[in-house]
Amino acid sequence: MKMRFNTEDAFAQRIEHSIQENVSLATYNTFRFDYSAEYFAIAESIDSLKVLLAWAKHFQKRVTMIGGGSNLLISADVSGLVIINRLSGINAREHAGNLVSLTVAAGEDWHKIVEYAVAQRWYGIENLALIPGTTGAAPVQNIGAYGVEIKDVLARVQVINRNTGDVYWINGRDCGFAYRDSYFKGQWNDLLLITSVELSLKKQSELLLSYGGLSERIEGKPNIQAVFDTVCRVRSEKLPDPAVLANSGSFFKNPIVSKIQHDELKECFPNLVSFPFEGGFKLAAGWLIDQAGWKGKQYQGVGVYEKQALVLVNHSETKATTLLELEAQIKQSVFDKYGVHLEREPVQLPLGMEILK
Ligand SMILES: Cc1cc2nc3c(=O)[nH]c(=O)nc-3n(C[C@H](O)[C@H](O)[C@H](O)COP(=O)(O)OP(=O)(O)OC[C@H]3O[C@@H](n4cnc5c(N)ncnc54)[C@H](O)[C@@H]3O)c2cc1C
Incomplete structure (x- = not known):
């Protein structure tokens, strides 16, 4: 009833x-x-x-x-x-100098917003093309790709308080952004929902091509449209389209380790893929999983994507049980081989089930 x-x-x-x-x-x-x-x-x-x-x-x-x-x-x-x-609507304000404020309702498709900004020649989010999902969820895990994170262009976020229904703005710098993390994923999870975001884009800017081999892959003269096209092409080549093969993108975060642990690992595994990060090192989780022999492996109706070991895919399961089993096996084998704990990226629902992580 x-x-x-x-x-x-x-x-x-x-x-x-x-x-x-x-x-x-x-x-x-x-x-x-x-x-x-x-x-x-x-x-x-x-x-x-x-x-x-x-x-x-x-x-x-x-x-x-x-x-x-x-x-x-x-x-x-x-x-x-x-x-x-499904909150919808966008509004752009061009300021006198180099700045454009683009306000986007939380239910708008993120990739369409990137496409729109690129068509206007507004710089800042072209490297974040083809990331699925809504604009309102983008700050939740501070989406990132090719050296750019949404925090880099996020002026403010409009939220609604779940208890009071009050709607107000919070400055981007106060949202606790970190690598694939923010207060929306943590302490604000039970309190605030995002209803809109305001992006600060630029009419003139340098392109960022130094990550993920973008500069080598770009065809023709590097401009904002070429960056967008290249990011879309490279992503389509290496990531499965969820409409064709069910997945949630990277299933694990890149683990962050101390310099000491990194140097020890590098001695045992000279080809280890890693990047300096905040005093320590970020390890490429995809490389760790691949080298542990998981790439392309199938386990019942789920598996590890054949072109990118960081992505788990669902071929035919209707329930998550086997995926959780596969996750546990991968984590164990990576820990046994490298002594490194992998952390899951997607959010588990219902909330409160994190014990199964
Ligand atoms: C093929 C593929 C590639 C991907 N590539 C990347 C990548 O390169 N970089 C990257 O960072 N991510 C990537 N992702 C992950 C994903 O696309 C992003 O995290 C995206 O921002 C999720 O948006 P969504 O609307 O689908 O969120 P959902 O999955 O619906 O929700 C994610 C979390 O956010 C919460 N949430 C959703 N909307 C709101 C809101 N308005 N207010 C408060 N909380 C909210 C949900 O409760 C949940 O906890 C990829 C995923 C796939 C499938």
Whole structure:
């Protein structure tokens, strides 16, 4: 039976009526695991989001927001209310100098925003092309590729407080951004949802070509469009398209180790792929997994992608059990070989299941 909270407001009634029960999330996560949401709704505006949050508060239901579901590992039914973010709209303000402020609603497709900025010749996010998902989820793990992270261009983030429904802006520098991390993934996880982001882009800027072999791969004269095209081409060659083969991109973060541990490893494994990072070193997790013999391996209906060992793929499973088993085997073998712990990148749902990490 549908739960209703007492409201005379016609808009609130309509939003409340749109809440469905026991809905499969299989098409709302790129691993395509088939678990259900106890309650399910799609938010298309901040006002509808406010009504949904008030409903959840009234009935003491936990709220989980999903954007594109491309950084999720759903491994059980999700109790409470799952809200799919479809807030839309973009607004650009060109300032007198070199700056453009691009404000984007959280439900907009990230890659389309990159495409749009590149078409206007606004610099700053061209290296972040073809990353799936919504713009609102991009700051959650501080998306990054080819030497750029969203924190580099993020002026501020508009949020809604889950408890009070208040909407306000937070400066990018106050969001606790780090490598694939932010306060939205941690201490703000139960408090704030992102409703909009404001990017600071530039009308003139240097291109960043020094990462991932971009400068060698670029065809013709390097300009913003050529960078975008090259990033799209290289990514399409080495990463599986989730619409064709279910996956959530990199399944593990690149581990960060001390200089001492790095030097010891380098002595045993002279070909170790690593980069200096904040006083220590970042190791290429894909290399560690590949060298441990996992690339292209299949385990029941899941496996390790044949062209990139960092990516786990789902060929045919409807539940996450075998993927979790494969993950545990990879972690163990990498630890046995290198003494390095791998950490998972995608967020496990329902929240609170991190014990299975
Ligand atoms: C093929 C492929 C390639 C990828 N490549 C990269 C890459 O190069 N770099 C990179 O960094 N990532 C990469 N990813 C991961 C993923 O695309 C990004 O993390 C993306 O930002 C996730 O967006 P989403 O809308 O799908 O988020 P979802 O998977 O829906 O959600 C991810 C997390 O964010 C939370 N969340 C979602 N929306 C909001 C919101 N509005 N407010 C608060 N919390 C929210 C969710 O609750 C969840 O905890 C890749 C994934 C795939 C499948």
